Amino acid sequence: MKLLQAKLDKYQEPQKAKAAGIYPYFREISSEQDPEVIINGRKVLMFGSNCYSGLVNHPKIKEAAIEAIKKYGTGCAGSPFLNGTLDIHKELEAKLAEYVGKEDAMIYSTGFGVNLGVVSTLTGREDYILWDEQDHASIIEGRRLSFSQSLKYKHNDMESLENQLKKCDPSKVKLIVTDGVFSMEGDVANLPE
Template sequence: MDIFQKCYDFRDADEVKQAGLYSYFRMISSAQEPVVMMNGREVVMLGSNNYLGLTNHPEVKKAAQEAVAKYGTGCAGSRFLNGTLDIHVQLEEKLAQFMRKEAALTFSTGFQVNLGTVSCLVERGDIVYLDKLDHACIIDGARLGFGTVVKYEHNDVADLDRRLSLKDPSRGALVVVDGVFSMEGDIVNLPGLVEVCQKHGARLMVDNAHGIGVLGEHGRGTAEHFGLEDKVDLIMGTFSKSLASVGGFIAGEERVINWIKHRARSLIFSAAPPPASVAAVLKAVEIIEREPERRAKLWENTAFMKRELANLGFDTGDSQTPVIPVVVGEDRLAFFMAKRLEEEGVFVNPVISPAVPPGRALLRTSYMATHTREHLERALAAFAKVGREVGLIP
């Protein structure tokens, strides 16, 4: 058997393309703004994680440009060897201070944070507990570790409690969960999770990718939102959402971060984050701290769209964040509606199984502080038109 045979037999994407409904790897020829250019025309962007609108901010771009002028375009090695610049250390100190933790460690991508952190902490004899809707990078990190992987029902604290109660007390336990679930926009039941973890002596790690800059009085994410920052052992964050760059970090106790620093293979064997990315994040954190009005505007836009989509008759699930799903049911309908909305001048992301349960395909929409009411009303008009065309709303 040729190992490539599975590649030759793969036809799923081809069939969707032939039907004219392929909605992945679409080309954008402008910055990630509320309106983007696609194929020479303007499209309202409802598919970006640029929650605070900082990816095209003049100060962020200037910081990146100045870093390139000083340090060049790359580090030519891993953080472990020759790739640590003074601005890497400055950023880690800033992130630790911002997140109210003893120490922080940066990685080249958010995916690598979870891949390296979870796999190096969960050794033979340990158990890692995952929410069934955890992000793929958490799942892959757990698979790479040598411990046992146990999944519990989505956001079901009682199920986690039951599963932890079956654990041998001599085995170490780590619970890893998304702070905001990225497809449907619901928030983890962190108070319940903290209580159960303390009851069973389990450590808790929260992936704050979609929470930083969005949740909490100061934008520190899910733990701040619930007033539980001192109860979460490790907080992970990415730079590719509110922080306007690419990369990620893990923050926690200094001794734990030191272990990860010397054991996480995705850190040790990957090139360091490039200077431009690091400088952009430093500036983005500064803006988040000094401009809380951006977060207020983001939530104003979120409340407006959640209300108006529901008023039109759409099912927006249990979203509590600027990620608002429009549940459509069948996979093919999600592709069709995404294509029709693009034709009507609105960019959304179709999400199908296994990213969501079968029969619960959805259109993932997400919002920015920089969306104007006119942008949002244009999008609503397109949703109303397409939703009625397919019989999803009256």
């Protein structure tokens, strides 16, 4: 326990940690989530945000969130499956389905959750999931939860993918799962091939 506390103390002092060659990820942000944020009193560029739409600070979004908190409180108090599905969730799903011209839609709280929920359920025990070796951890975890056979191919290598496809029973479902933009490398999936 003392060793753990000593390590935590080391991480809480960024200058000492940097001097020791340790680069902590727990940097405190003291501003709104924007393209520029305040860290240690300095304005810095934010390249690691998941706020792809830029809507977290939109006045109408903030206003709607405040109204939702007034009505529902600060959380759902349960998973969507048990008791965490609110009427506003179903309303959002219906509006999204209408917007994209589909019968229905399902919302998830995170992209990680989407890949866990979707990748793990689209194929059966005798089917195949083929995945890029550089896929995001959420895709890998979704694949692990599946009962399907799993085949990994070399990163963005269509010849490697083709070789893995040849191992599959032609009569079974084959799901190829890849990032669109690989978050760690920044390169784009080779979708045209």
